[in-house]
Amino acid sequence: MIEPKFFCDVLNKQGLSFYTGVPDSLLKSFCAYITDNSDEGKHVITGNEGSAIGLSVGHYLGTNSPGVVYMQNSGLGNAINPLLSLADKSVYSVPMLLIIGWRGQPNIKDEPQHFKQGKVTCKLLESIDLPYEILSSQKSNAKQQVEKLVRIMKKESKPVALLVQKGTFEGYKLEKKEADSCNLSREEAIQVIVDAASNNDVFVSTTGKASRELYEYREEKGKSHKNDFLTVSSMGHASQIALGLSLAQKNKKIYCLDGDGALLMHAGSMATIGAQKPENFIHILLNNNVHDSVGAQDITNISVDYLKLALSFNYFKALMVSNKCELVKQMKKIKLEKGPIFLQVMINTMSRKDLGRPSQDIKQAKIKFMKFLKR
DSSP: OBOHHHHHHHHHHTTOOOEEEOOOGGGHHHHHHHHHHSOTTSEEEOSSHHHHHHHHHHHHHHHSOOEEEEEEGGGHHHHHHHIIIIISTTTTOOOEEEEEEOTTOTTSOOOGGGHHHHHHHHHHHHHTTOOEEEOOSSHHHHHHHHHHHHHHHHHHTOEEEEEEOTTOBOOOOOOOOOOOOOOOOHHHHHHHHHHHSOTTOEEEEOTTHHHHHHHHHHHHHTOOSTTEEEOOSSTTOHHHHHHHHHHHOTTSOEEEEEEHHHHHHTTTHHHHHHHHOOTTEEEEEEEOSEEGGGTOEEOSOTTOOHHHHHHHTTOSEEEEEOSHHHHHHHHHHHTTSOSOEEEEEEOOSOOOTTOOOOOSOHHHHHHHHHHHHHO
């Protein structure tokens, strides 16, 4: 394994000192190190990966210095458009170095939602003519790979990439972390919300720990998972899945358990929800201001007034709670009211270290979910 400091020193010697992107679990130590050690304005966490590409383009135009863009390989979908229609050599020809966490790498154990993406990652980079190297865990080799890619990047004025495998970086713990001011955990909040719902209600949970905690609570209670659709991938799209369900299943109450990072990634989806005015839609934001599942990196903008945002997008009502007692009271009220309703639940960053992952076959889970909807 290589130390994040060593890797960043190598990048800095190549003139690469501006970092932007969306945190990833395989890049957790790298992201934590640049969070703690980058100069002000030199590290920007963006709402989505495409935005990071655009930000890096702007940085290059203003400084004539290429930027570093990091992401999980699942985020390549968000990045493809600006990579091809903006930064590509055939358009504006903008150099940058992409650092991509390789989830679902063939022959490496991972979650099922990463299998397809991992299998096609190399082919995808090749198809868009983006030179890449698989980052070595040996210092000397890693240094040579960076130097090789930087030469190509500068000579051809185009994006290049490093693929990062699991276990490439040594551990580094984020230092700049403020103490939690909220005493409500996400897991506790989900339990209150589920307990308040009826047996006919539907849940769509966002990517990450929210889906894992929902699954485990059903298991703990000995309940079926038929009411739940776990959005185990496609970060930021849970609310639109829930909207589609609410329009198709008007006799059921649809709860969307969303995360702040996921919501900001595709915040425009709220406008679609408001425009459709689904009366059976309850949008619950579990907000702890961090990307909790990938190392507790700060969200791009922790000062967003989500209540005003929801109301500006024509949600019928927007509310906020910050403790269990308030949540219990609001759940009793909003489940009887017409939507779309937006409820922001302020939570802390605490989660169980022994939190498991869903063991169900996701295709079978989909079938059971659809059978429940047909009843």
